Amino acid sequence: MTAMLNLWTHALVALLFGAMALAGLRGGGRDWPRWSFITAALLTALWALAVAGIDAHDIATRLAKTARDIAWLCFAAMLIRRERAGNRAIAMLYAVTIGVVAATAVVSLAMTGPLAPATMAAADAVRQMLIALASLAALMLLCHLAQNVRHDGRWMALALVGSWSIDLIVATVALIAGEWPAWLGVVRGGVMLAVGSGIAVAAQRRGAGGPTLSRTAAIRLIGVAVGGCYLALTALAADRAGGLDPAYARPVQIAIVLGATVALLTLASTPWLRAWMRVKLAKHLFAHRYDYRVEWQRFAATLGRPTDGEPLPRRLVKALADLTDSPAGLLLCRDDDQLVPLAHWAWPGTGEPVADPALAGRLAGGHIVALDEERRAGTLPSWLRVAHDAWVMVPLIHGDLLTGAIVLARPPIDRQLDWEDLDLLRVAGRQAASYLAENRAQAALADAARFEEFNRRFAFLLHDIKNVASQLTLVARNAERHADNPAFRVDMIETLRDGAGRMTALLGRLGQLDMGRAESVQPVDVTALVHRLAAARRATGPIVVEATAALALAAPGRLEQAIGHLVQNAAEAGGVLPVRVVVGQGEKVTIDVIDEGVGMSAEFVRDKLFRPFASTKPIGFGIGAYEARQLIRAMNGTLDVDSREGAGTRFRIVLPLAPALEAAA
16 A cells, blocks of 8 residues: 555656646746746656665665765756855755765665675765755755745745755664654655745746746645545555454455545535635735636626627626636616616626615725625615625716726625725726626617617608609699590599509508518519509509519518519609600510600719718708618619709619529419
8 A cells, every 4th residue: 555655646746847848848938947947847757766666775766866865966056046045055065965966876886796694784874964964055045045045946945945955864863763754755655746836936026037837836735645645544544544453454444444535535525615715815825815717718708709699698697707717796786876686697686776886985995895784884875784794886887977886795705895896896896897898788789770660661651752742733733724535534433543542552561460461472463563563653644654574572562662662763853755764675674764855964863862861852852762772682682773954864663584493383
């Protein structure tokens, strides 16, 4: 059991220092303290592998240890040089210590020769004394290093103290007992795991002369070291229990292993303990409580990627609560002089409106309100006063305006807010406020788009109503001259019937359901449709139809409406000759609406014709041509125009030809 523990602990040490050496290779430039660190970490990994794979007493392992110690002493000397804290005496002490360490290698090499047992024992004693002397000298140098370097270098010195301390203990035990016991090797492996974790934390602080590890990597390395020490102690206890009476040894060993495993799983799965460990590690091992890069990435990811359709207000609360490990939160939105609950995340209940001008004024000034202090002062609203889990209120400031606030629940480990909490929550609150403002702006744009769509439809309807009114006006005007003509009266009745039908259809389109209904595309007899349209408008003025048989894929109602707009515009163009509608069929169906009126300039056709509310007529809406093109495009057709001022205009509708099978059907 002891041999297995010795193997695994030193294997973990090799893995830990090897990872730090690889992390150090990511840097650039000729930073000699960094390369010294990489060399020392790599030699320590090789020494640990030799202990785990060969034996601690083998000559290769002893030489690897010598190289490891010299590398760490060189690294410490370079840190002193970097800080300009050394002198000639310190340099001489480093040189002497390195010489003593090198002497242990010379003695180890001499012990490989054919020596008498007494000589071998004396040489081993000399080697152990040299190790003890070198360890004492190294501890003195580390004390000097810790006193004369920056804060991060002190962490490195304190971590290295563990390495030479355990070497001193092992050498002392070997001198007293003649040989150190196997279990002491397991303890040394555990101590080296702790040393590696300390060095990883020191390296995580920039400027320590080693590579920069992320906070997550450093905490995980510490977790590996703690887990390794825990397993080592468990195995050591089980090994010691093996010395009991054979009848009791096995049950006691099983109980120790099972109990330790259950205890480890229970502790690892306890949220309170995990939160406590994070707080303690952040407080005592790192310069800052938060890893700002990681926290901001998580904050942005929570806001930017909705899960299970989670709305943005709820994600805002969760993102802010995750920063402080708060288990719940409540979003209050500003409504006039009140803060009204808008959304919550795991909050018990929905809260109540907050109508407190003094509190709102403090929040508007960007102050983060610690609710415990306000609760003791009795200045909180009733529901917040009794909600003892409410911990802090973070204002949401967008620009200079207070848009709301987020109430965070008390984290599992209660603590006082410090400057770092306040700064992070203040910045996160402003970011959350910008997201909330953007969300509101998008909602307002969506509402505006719906109103625009409604206004567009209403403008089209109003234009169609104007066309019907113009048609009826022409009928009334012609009736004054042709009322005695029976044929005209027949045309007038047909025109009135058509106008009444169109008005009824327009009123129906005002309904919400009918406005959203889309007419299907189908084969349409364009010739019959044009003749029907000309007959319905005969009382308003003559329309000449020149049509051959033509079948197009179109929506009948939309096509008739589009042609009606163009015919109405042509009739109002003021030409002497009647409006002509020419229908032809080739590869596609073409419908030309031709007048010889005033025409339009090229600039007007290019810039204004197909834009709404642009018209050459004094009382025109400027919507007919625009709506006609929209209707035709919806049927996969095109609308082109050819116009010259004083010579007239030709609008050409081009529609897909109906396939033969569909036409036959």
